[in-house]
Amino acid sequence: MPDLRNTSALKLESIRKTFGRVDALTSINLEVNAGEFLTILGPSGSGKTTLLRLIAGFVTPDSGRLAIFGKDMTMASAGKREIGMVFQHYALFPHLTVLENVMFPLEMRKHSRRDAADKASAALAAVRLDAFGDRYPKQLSGGQQQRVALARAVVFEPKLLLLDEPFSALDRRLRESMQREVKQLQASLNLTTIFITHDQEEALVMSDRIAVIDRGTIQQLGTPNEIYYHPRSITVAQFIGESNILEGTETPEGLRTSSGMLLRRASPSTSGRVLVRPEAIRITREPATGGATNQFKGKIASRTFVGGFTIYQVDVYGGDTLTVRCLADEGSMFEASQEVNLSIREADCRPVPQDAKDAGA
Amino acid sequence: MNLRFQATKARTSSLVLVSPALVLLGLLFFYPILLLFFTTLEGENIGNYAQVVNSGTSMQVFLNTLRIAAIVTVVDLVLAYPLAIYISRLSPAGKAIALFLVLIPLWTSQLVRTYAWMVLLGRQGPINNMLIWLGVIDAPIRLANSEFAVVAGMTHILLPYMLLPIYNSVSKIDNSLFDAARGLGAGAFSTFTRVLVPLSIQGVLAGVSLVLVLSLGVFIMPALLGGGRVPVIALLIEQQAGSFLNWAMAGTLSAILMVIVMITFLIIKFATRMFVRGRIDVAST
Incomplete structure (x- = not known):
């Protein structure tokens, strides 16, 4: 099997998994490079949890192959895979102290108690919890428990780190600092990391690459930029960030929407x-001056103030309703039913291919 | 109104609320026990106790009772632990059915179940017939009227008391802990000893204490399934009271049994304290 002998940290080939009559995963092909931070992003029910459990070794695929650093692990048990995992609710052992929790994987690997304690203390120091070794998990805050789980997952120098929605239980401020901390630790250990989430913003912030998964298949694999600016399907476009999807027919001048707007675009769709x-979309009081951009007149339907920016719904005269997001400026806000001008550059009108598997929905 | 006054008031009102139960328990439970205790001292002072302690037969019966109770407890533990784990992994509907099946025997009279065992274990009973049909034995063997029959019956009747507390604590364990243990390199044995047992030890000890204490006082099973060959303390007490009308001696034996039960209970209680020390600390902070 020469194709398994390469440098990719994790390689999934035509992985398929069915539960009863439900196809959880139809055909997953994925290669994760060594040292990479890859996010598997998908809505609930997309198959991402099954994929994670399959990588971790808690379920085995019906068909297909899984290799870790070139070694076939398709049927290997979870413990044999050398994967560190942080669970959604941390899964710390409540009857063990923080230090004993971090020592656990080392003791399972027959390290001496002394050695295990030393290594575990070092791992706890790396997450700034060395003073908390004698406490029990319940005595710690959510963020601290998370860091213990992280220390426990990396203390035995695993080949892969798996993170299962680890920030979902944390409040916003804590989540951001934990995201930074995880990123730093991952980078300093040069640890290949697979991160599962349904939060697209989190995915964009953290990842080297993102695999968008839906209906049991990977819809698109790419860098955050690629995924955001060049979604390969409507599903991906709608799942990542906010989007206006305009439908119509192609004409030589541009896309004529069913509502009658003409959109000039850089390349035909x-x-x-x-x-x-x-x-x-730029929103202005006066018509914007300048050449080849698309210009529309419309009326503000609603305004949502979100602090740093403002979101407007604008009814374009003889056209669709567009969502417009602009930086908040206290001096120049638009009021409901005010008339405004919208302008969109050609390059920002991006053609989106048809969903590859629309028939499967 | 200050806080202390409120607290005192709350305590008084809760005392008022429990008083009917206390009076009932006192009259129907503690008073007869006290009476019994005084009976044992009548005329003889502690002579009855000395007689029991000095009698080889009585001590033998006590030891036998403890031995049978220990066997039943161990067998029930070995049967109930895996079963509890199995039930906790079932679907909600499966759990409901399984627990219902566990509870049915509890709703059936002990006497009925004992007679059922007599039928099962009889010379012409299904077990003997099956063994003959399988060719394991040529002629019916004696299954009833033996210690085996008593232990089998007691094990069956007391199983729910072991199963339910263990199931209760096992089902409270977060399943992701088992995934975590496996993922961190623990095999089935380590997962059992390092995660499952410590996290369910409270239920195990509760089950053990229930079954042990109940099996020390069981009467019907040894009487009907033992066929006079299985001397236990409950039979001895019944004999003293029923046949010899020696109420003082029956009371003495009962008092000693009660002390044994209480000591057993205290030992297990102490063990529970030791095992779950960590988590008690956590709860108190």
Whole structure:
């Protein structure tokens, strides 16, 4: 099997898994490079949890192959895979102290108690919890428990680190600092990390690459930029960030939407669909001066103030309702039913291909 | 109104609430026990106790009772632990059915179940017939009227008392802890000894104390399934009271049995304290 002998940290080939009559995963092909931070992003029910459990070794695939650093692990038990995992609710052992929790994987690997204690203390120091070794998990805050779980997952120098929605139980501020901390630890250990989440913002912030999964298949694999600006399907476009999807027919001048707007775009769309991100639309009182951009007049339908920016729903005269996002400026806010001008650059009207597996829905 | 006054008031009102139960328990339970205790001292002072302690037969019966109770407890533990784990992994509907099946025997009279065992274990009973049909034995063997029959019956009747507390504590364990243990390199044995047992030890000890204490006082099973060959303390007490009308001696034996039960209970209680020390600390902070 020469194709398994390469440097990819994790390689999944045509992985398929069915539960009863439900196809959890239809055909997963994925390669994760060594040292990479890869996010598996998908809504609930997309199959991402099954994929995670399959990588971890808690379920085995019906067919397909899984290799870790070139070694076939398709049927290997979880303990044999040398994967450190942080569970959604941390799964710390409540009857063991923090230090004993971190020592656990080392003791299972027959390290001496002394050695295990030394290594575990060092791992706890790395997450700034060395003073908390004697406490029990319940005596710690959510963020601290999370860091213990992280220390326990990396203390035995695993080949892969798996993170299962680890930040979902934390409040916003704590989540951001934990995201930074995990990123730093991952980078300093040069540890290949697979991160599971349904939070697209988190995925964009943390990842080297993102695999968007839905209906049991990977819809798109790419860098955060690629995924955000060049979604390969409507599903991906709608799942990542906010989006205006405009449908119509292609004409030589541009896309003529069914509502009658003409959108000039840099390249023609084969599917008759164009994606415009809300922040790519400029909103002004006076018609914008300048050449080849798309210009529309419309009326503000609603305004949502979100602090740093403002979101407007604008009814375009003889056209669709567009979502517009702009930086908040106390001096120049628009009021409901005020008339405004919208302008969109050609390059920001991005053609979106048809969903590859629309028939499967 | 200050806080202390409120607290005192709350305590008084809760005392008022429990008083009917206390009076009932006192009259129907503690008073007869006290009476019994005084009976044992009548005329003889502690002579009855000395007689029991000095009598080889009585001590033998006490030891035998403890031995049978220990066997039943161990067998029930070995049977109930895996079963409890199995039930905790079932679907909600499966759990409901399994627990219902566990509870049915508790709703059936002990006497009925004992007679059922007599039928099962009889010379012409299904077990003997099956063994003959399988060719394991040529002629019926004596299954009833033996210690085996007593232990089998007691094990069956007391199983729910072991199973339910263990099931209760096992089902409270977060399943991701087992995944975590496996993922961190623990095999089945380590997962059992390092995660499952410590996290369910409270239920195990509760089950053990219930079954042990109940099996020390069981009467019907040894009487009907033992066929006079299995001397236990409950039979001895019944004999003293029923046949010899020696109420003082029956009371003495009962008092000693009660002390043994209480000591057993205290030992297990102490063991529970030791095992779950860590988590008690956590709860108190």
